[in-house]
Amino acid sequence: MIVIEGVESTAREVAEWFSRIIDDLARLADESSAAMALARGKRPALTPRDLKATGPAAARFLDKHPEHEAAGIILRPGVVGADGEIEWWKRDLDGSLRTILFSLTPHTAGFYDFETLEWFSNVVTTGRPTLTGPYVDYAGMDKYIVTTTVPLRDGEKIVGAAGCDIEMRALEPALMPLLRRVKADVAIVSQHDRIVLGNSGRFLVGNRLERLSDACHTVELGVHELGLRLVAVPARVS
Amino acid sequence: MGQLSGVQSQVFRPLPDVLRSDAIVERLTTAITLGLLRHGEQLPVENQLTAMLGVATATVRDALHTLRQRGIIETRRGRSGGTFVVGAPSPEPEMLRQRLVALSMAELRDLADEQTSNGMAAVRLASERAFDHDFDRLESIAQLCAGADTQVDCMRADFRFHIELTVLAQSERLMQNEMRLLSESVEILWSVLDWQVDRVWAAADHRAIVTALRSGDVATAQAAVREHIGRNTYRLVERRLDEMYPTGKST
Secondary structure (H helix, E strand, C coil): CCCCCCHHHHHHHHHHHHHHHHHHHHHHHHHHHHHHHHHHCCCCCCCHHHHHHHHHHHHHHHHHCCCCCEEEEEECCCCCCCCCEEEEEEECCCCCEEECCCECCCCCCCECCHHHCHHHHHHHHHCCCEEEEEEECCCCCCCEEEEEEEEEEECCEEEEEEEEEEEHHHHHHHHHHHHHCCCCEEEEECCCCEEEEECCCCCCCCCECCCCCCCCEEEECCCCCCCCEEEEECCCCC | CCCCCHHHHHHCCCCCCCCHHHHHHHHHHHHHHCCCCCCCCECCCHHHHHHHHCCCHHHHHHHHHHHHHCCCEEEECCCCCEEEECCCCCCCHHHHHHHHHHCCHHHHHHHHHHHHHHHHHHHHHHHHHCCHHHHHHHHHHHCHHHHCCCHHHHHHHHHHHHHHHHHCCCCHHHHHHHHHHHHHHHHHHHHHCCHHHHHHHHHHHHHHHHHHHHCCCHHHHHHHHHHHHHHHHHHHHHHHHHHHCCCCCCC
């Protein structure tokens, strides 16, 4: 373990960026739950129509985080309908808000089996915020993205997740200036050792982090339990 | 419909010269069958389609008319109007037979070559980039073929496996290539295979790829990909020969 100048302060700034997202997702979850409860009124159960009431909360999130592609909520099977529901909002080019279609019926074309995906399963089983990716989201957004999710609660019960997607090409300009300030090769690495973003050709997005020598400086970002860390090694002398 | 995802822009790439209206019908039918266009999804408007597909307005109209008649799309008027995907196409044996017959031996071999190279590249990258939990998921997808109980289910399960394998490579480009290759081939393939028998083979091939990948054996995984595609190509070629040259060795 070595110490590289600027790594600790950069780690704090990167951590703040992710913390703000988690905080605002928690707000999105609370506001969405409240909006759905209001729409449901005295009826015993939610209907798909009640989910439309979450639009304004998603719009507030997307306005605050315009680099994000989409945001919304996912309800586990049984809360509304047997297959679960995804109310995932994005801005169109003209600025209007719309939901994205998913195929949630098993055995149909393009079935989106979200229950088995980490960003859903981990949140509903552990109740902890989760960062998934980067990954190619087939049958979902069909793009190369990172998904961040937090639990969505009805009282004490976890009924699903609230989350957001960011495209990798949008994440880069949001965080790269912070990483470029460090005079060393630096990467943001996921809990599974996947490189989320790196400031040099040594750390390519999506690659697994190679085993590094002891001559590196690692800082746990400590953003909830996302498991993110910053890894820095002296730049290669060319 | 707003922006198109990379996958969907593949659906609307310009068409070759022959039989353009039929080709549009075919391409959209395949896209809906494979779930690239989802139930309820809105199609681009007529002049967008014309521009994207690179054909005349009348050609697009012809194609939409045919799809409407088959109950696959529906056009609604008014403020929230537009053309929407409303039905699931059923496989049309005659259309698939024509697609197979239209491919020369050289083209079939070439298609297999490109599929093999894309598959082998995907396997190598997946081996570098995937984690154990990815392989768990892929393994359960590998079983889908064996449990499929119609020809269309088999075809979708096969398609799904190859896409999800490519997803593990973390490459949008490889995934788009795979999507295009499968759109060209997977329906024809399952129209030629005997699904009740061949689903077992397909599932075994898929499992062999996952098993090799999980043990970090790229060479064996690549050989399994080659063998899988080779087996399928053999069947396509044999069927095409029987169709085209019925007095050949099989009689």
